[in-house]
Amino acid sequence: MQLLDVTELNTSFFTDGNVLRAVNSVSFSIPKGEIFGLVGESGCGKTMTALSIMRLVQPPGRIVNGQVIFEGKDLLLLSEREMEEVRGNRIGMIFQEPMSALNPVFRVGDQISEAIIIHKKAGKKEAKESAIELLRQVGFDDPGKRYAQYPHQLSGGQRQRILIGIAISCGPSLVIADEPTTALDVATESQIINLLQGLVDSSGMSMIFITHNLNIMRKFGRRIGIMYAGRMLEQNFVDAFFKEPLHPYSKGLLSSIYGLMGDQKRLTAIPGSVPRLAELPGGCTFHPRCPYVMPACREEEPVMKEIGKGQWVRCYLY
Ligand SMILES: Nc1ncnc2c1ncn2[C@@H]1O[C@H](COP(=O)(O)OP(=O)(O)O)[C@@H](O)[C@H]1O
Ligand SMILES: [Mg+2]
CATH class of the missing domain: 1.10.260 (434 Repressor (Amino-terminal Domain))
Known part of the structure; x- marks a missing residue:
């Protein structure tokens, strides 16, 4: 039984007649006691996913549809009062900027x-x-x-x-930590990561750990989800992911870390940049940058497919 089950969650910004799909059919689930790493480059929709789960999306953003089943109830169907009970009581939140979140x-x-x-x-x-x-x-x-x-x-x-x-x-059963270590130096970051791991181990709570730094997840958390331009492209177990990531974007992300670390395996980083939400390419959102691109990738977006127990990927290669 999952503690959190997010299904086909869609959150968009409605501006000047445009619809920007910041969270685009995102699905994932987290069992009790597990840490789920939500990883992706800046602007890919990680924070909007967290805010959608907490129902804290502000206009012009709006949750369009989906399901967020938490402890057996769909949070998207609760009254605002019931939701306030959940926030801070059953779900705790930690944000990136420790200074602005505290009252001086x-x-x-x-x-x-x-x-x-x-x-x-x-x-x-x-x-x-x-x-x-x-x-x-x-x-x-x-x-x-x-x-x-x-x-x-x-x-x-x-x-x-x-x-x-x-x-x-x-005593929440879920904590959402949105880039909690991004403003910290590396030594302090690893102390905070150890603290979070210890708290999860001792309390049995679950955690969504959001980061743009894939490397943090190498020794942290059990599962990982890779986001790109509002989409979840891969979900995998941490060990399996770092041994052999599935999606071409994941492979590129990992090799760009190797490059940064001056590793022997010098692989090239991904050419190009993340598309803006207003200018998403047709078909697979990653196809213009993908070294494995095939005609089908330009035509229609692949669906998320489970290729092994708990291993999901949105790619025609599988
Ligand atoms: N107030 C806003 N108005 C319009 N678009 C927004 C607004 N806030 C965020 N977005 C869009 O939502 C996307 C996802 O943002 P966000 O979830 O904050 O990314 P991340 O946390 O992964 O860096 C961004 O690329 C941006 O285009
Ligand atoms: Mg963010």
Whole structure:
């Protein structure tokens, strides 16, 4: 039984008579206790997918259709009130910018307490005790002292730990982390990744980890989904993916990492650039850049096909 089952989710922007399909028939599911990496270049629809699941898409964007079954209920059919219960209570969120997500004038501990008071209807004293325990869980060995500090007194990595504390404060079954380490240096990034892995392992929650950095997923998470221009092009197990990615775009992404790392296997990066949503090519969206392009690819878009248990690819090669 899946914790989250997203089926044929479509979210578009409606501007000047144009329809931009930011999330284009995206489907994936996540079992309990697993980390799913949602990977793709900037602008491919990762954040819009996350916002659609949380029903936080703002106009001129709109969820057009699809299903988001979470804990057995379709979130797209809930009332706004029911959805508020889900947000912050059953699904926690961590975003890229730790500074802007924290309030500069309140002590960080109180910001965690506040979340606990709102979502768990706890009393002040009880909330403070839980907040201190959470500070310990997210890696502070002096939680009492940290509680009283203000955001500007903490480093970027420490602020991100506070936000992780807020996200897990109500014991969510799913956390959506949208590029939580992008603003951090590499050493801090790996500490945060270890923290997230530890929290998932100890709590049994599931996580959607969004990143434009494919390399992070090499040792993190169980499954991976590759997005391109609003489409999911491949879904695979992390081990299988890094051994042998299926989609030509995935192969190109992986080889561009090898190139960056100065690896022996010098493969060429993908020529060209991601098309703008207003100018999507017909057929497969990747065909103008694909080294394996065939006539069919220009005619009609391939469907997502399961070629092995849990391995999906949208490509005529399979
Ligand atoms: N306010 C907006 N108006 C029109 N288009 C938008 C708006 N916000 C995002 N988009 C479009 O949605 C696409 C996906 O954006 P996003 O999900 O933020 O990408 P990612 O998180 O993968 O970098 C972008 O390519 C952009 O064209
Ligand atoms: Mg984004």
